Amino acid sequence: xxxxxxxxxxxxxxxxxxxxxxxxxxxxxxxxxxxxxxxxxxxxxxxxxxxxxxxxxxxxxxxxxxxxxxxxxxxxxxxxxxxxxxxxxxxxxxxxxxxxxxxxxxxxxxxxxxxxxxxxxxxxxxxxxxxxxxxxxxxxxxxxxxxxxxxxxxxxxxxxxxxxxxxxxxxxxxxxxxxxxxxxxxxxxxxxxxxxxxxxxxxxxxxxxxxxxxxxxxxxxxxxxxxxxxxxxxxxxxxxxxxxxxxxxxxxxxxxxxxxxxxxxxxxxxxxxxxxxxxxxxxxxxxxxxxxxxxxxxxxxxxxxxxxxxxxxxxxxxxxxxxxxxxxxxxxxxxxxxxxxxxxxxxxxxxxxxxxxxxxxxxxxxxxxxxxxxxxxxxxxxxxxxxxxxxxxxxxxxxxxxxxxxxxxxxx
Numbered sequence: 508x509x510x511x512x513x514x515x516x517x518x519x520x521x522x523x524x525x526x527x528x529x530x531x532x533x534x535x536x537x538x539x540x541x542x543x544x545x546x547x548x549x550x551x552x553x554x555x556x557x558x559x560x561x562x563x564x565x566x567x568x569x570x571x572x573x574x575x576x577x578x579x580x581x582x583x584x585x586x587x588x589x590x591x592x593x594x595x596x597x598x599x600x601x602x603x604x605x606x607x608x609x610x611x612x613x614x615x616x617x618x619x620x621x622x623x624x625x626x627x628x629x630x631x632x633x634x635x636x637x638x639x640x641x642x643x644x645x646x647x648x649x650x651x652x653x654x655x656x657x658x659x660x661x662x663x664x665x666x667x668x669x670x671x672x673x674x675x676x677x678x679x680x681x682x683x684x685x686x687x688x689x690x691x692x693x694x695x696x697x698x699x700x701x702x703x704x705x706x707x708x709x710x711x712x713x714x715x716x717x718x719x720x721x722x723x724x725x726x727x728x729x730x731x732x733x734x735x736x737x738x739x740x741x742x743x744x745x746x747x748x749x750x751x752x753x754x755x756x757x758x759x760x761x762x763x764x765x766x767x768x769x770x771x772x773x774x775x776x777x778x779x780x781x782x783x784x785x786x787x788x789x790x791x792x793x794x795x796x797x798x799x800x801x802x803x804x805x806x807x808x809x810x811x812x813x814x815x816x817x818x819x820x821x822x823x824x825x826x827x828x829x830x831x832x833x834x835x836x837x838x839x840x841x842x843x844x845x846x847x848x849x850x851x852x853x854x855x856x857x858x859x860x861x862x863x864x865x866x867x868x869x870x871x872x873x874x875x876x877x878x879x880x881x882x883x884x885x886x887x888x889x890x891x892x893x894x895x896x897x898x899x900x901x902x903x904x905x906x907x908x909x910x911x912x913x914x915x916x917x918x919x
Contacts, residue, residue, distance in 0.1 A: 510544045513609055516596060523590045526582055529667030534558050535579060539607050540598065548606030559763065570749045571763050574669035576605060577747055655744045658860060659827060659874065662835040663746060668765045670748040672737055675770015675840070675847070676724035678754040680704060686715035694725065700754050700776040724754040729844035733769045736855040753778070762832035769839045769851055772796075772824070778838060781826060785879060786900050794842055796822055796881065798898065809881065809897070811842050818887045819843075823850030823894070826879040828902055841884070849884040849892045859894070867899050877902040 517540045520526055521533045538558050542549045549557070551572040555564030559571070566572065580600050587597055599608045655664050663670050678699050683690040698704050704720050711718065734750065741748050753768065753776045768778050772789055782789040788797045795810035813819030823846030826838040839854070841847035854860045864874050871878075880899045886892035 513540060513544060513596070513598075516594065516598065519594075520583070520586055520591065520598070523586055525585050525589055527667045531558070531575070532579055532582065532667055535575060536598075539579075539600070539605060543607035543609075548604060550605070554605060561759070568755070569757065569760065570671075570751075571669075571760065572605075574671070574747070574749055574764070576600060578667075578669055581747075655740075655746060659854060659864065660740070660837075662827075663765050664744070666765065666834060668763070668834045670741070670746065670767065671760070671764040672734075672748055672750045672767045672769070673753045673756055674726060674730050674733060674750065675768070675774030675776075676726050676730075676752040676754050677774060678704065678724050679721055681719045681721055683717045683719070684715060685717070692721070696773065699774060700756065702758075702776075724752050726752070727771060727774070727844045729848040732848050733839075733851055736851055737767065737769075740855045761830060762834065765834050766830065766836045767839070768836065770847055771844055772840045772842060775838075775840060778836075781828070781838060785826065786898075787824070787879070787881065796824065796842065798881075809842075809883075811846075815843055815845070818885075819845065820883060820885045821846035821849075822897075823847060823853075823882040823884050824880070825850045825854065825882070826902070828877050828879075845886065845892065846882065846884050849886075849894055850880075850882055852892075853882065853894055863894075863896065866896050870899055871901055875901040 517536060521536060526532070535554070535558050538554065539549070551566045552564055554572050554576075555561040561571075564571070580602075583598055583600065587594070591597075595612055597610045597612050599610055600606070601608060655661060677694055679692055679694045680698070681690060682693050695707075698707050701720060704718075708718055737748070748767075753770060753774060756776055758777055766778075768775060772779060772782075773791055773794075779789065782796075786798060788799070789795075790797055790808075793808075793810065795808050798807045798809070799805065809822045811819060811821045821841055821843045823841045824838070825840075826836075828836055828838075830836050839847060839851040841850060852859060853863050863880070867874050867878065867880070878899060878901050881897045883895040883897050884892055885895075
């Protein structure tokens with residue numbers, strides 16, 4: 508087969524309805540096809556440089572390329588299951604490889620299909636009933652929500668970007684003191700990521716002291732529940748996602764993925780800046796969220812009370828807003844981990860989500876595409892939590908989050 512034939516088939520796939528309108532996926536497929544036709548299966552670093560414009564890409568620090576190729580495989584499978592079922596040739600990306608395999612489709616002869624049609628008709632009625640029963644059982648077994656398309660999560664399956672979950676963790680570093688002859692692991696609440704650590708090291712002039720960022724952070728108590736809730740939701744819909752910690756987040760990734768960010772507000776790194784543009788201000792020193800509203804500047808302060816290991820009240824916060832590249836960010840957080848846990852559960856548990864969405868629609872007339880919500884969360888030792896929706900606001904111009912007062916985008 509001539510190269511031109513496969514290049515033409517590639518463009519046909521890209522223009523199909525099921526492939527979507529993502530320029531990134533189109534460019535990725537074109538690049539992989541051309542490379543494979545030239546018998547040059549590209550590596551992750553080459554793909555990152557040529558398709559994503561990331562010449563300094565490090566595969567050990569980012570799953571970006573693997574996630575995009577995983578989703579591209581899905582798009583090709585869906586295409587050949589539908590619009591491309593009659594294509595004479597098929598494009599396939601084997602697992603563990605980034606090269607395209609060009610295969611001749613195995614179509615049945617017309618006579619064989621005719622004979623099989625009669626057999627199929629005889630068993631169709633009984634088979635349909637069995638399939639319906641099996642489907643019902645399957646959906647019950649999978650649990651919560653068989654589809655993300657009918658909820659606030661719909662952006663994850665409609666905008667063509669891969670999904671990355673980032674957990675708010677506590678950044679720690681190693682300090683070695685040659686004069687004292689000792690080393691220690693340190694957690695400084697003012698250092699919550701690699702950028703903060705770099706600034707700290709720049710100003711640290713202590714004699715004989717050497718500091719090194721560790722390859723891990725400390726996950727807070729609620730992290731296991733966050734992973735469990737998201738895995739159950741996404742697995743039920745067959746939606747692939749990656750998980751990382753926020754202290755290892757690289758701002759250069761802001762344009763590449765959808766983000767689901769979960770954690771205590773003080774652990775959210777760059778995403779804490781969201782509160783500079785929210786109706787709510789975050790007071791880290793006072794561990795509070797502050798709302799000022801109305802002409803009279805009515806001020807409300809929300810801060811946790813009680814014993815975190817006993818009965819207490821926390822405040823959870825959720826915001827959905829657009830990323831800088833038509834991607835979407837979901838922010839679930841709290842002043843303590845209780846608020847973060849419950850704000851996420853409110854939107855991963857089907858019954859809770861439907862109740863919350865109904866309440867939002869009752870207050871705003873609809874569930875807007877982008878919005879922010881404040882919850883009051885009460886319970887005993889992070890169990891048996893109850894939720895009260897305190898405030899909800901639509902986000903009319905949320906994209907201003909990505910531009911600082913000087914006009915520069917925040918994805919630096």
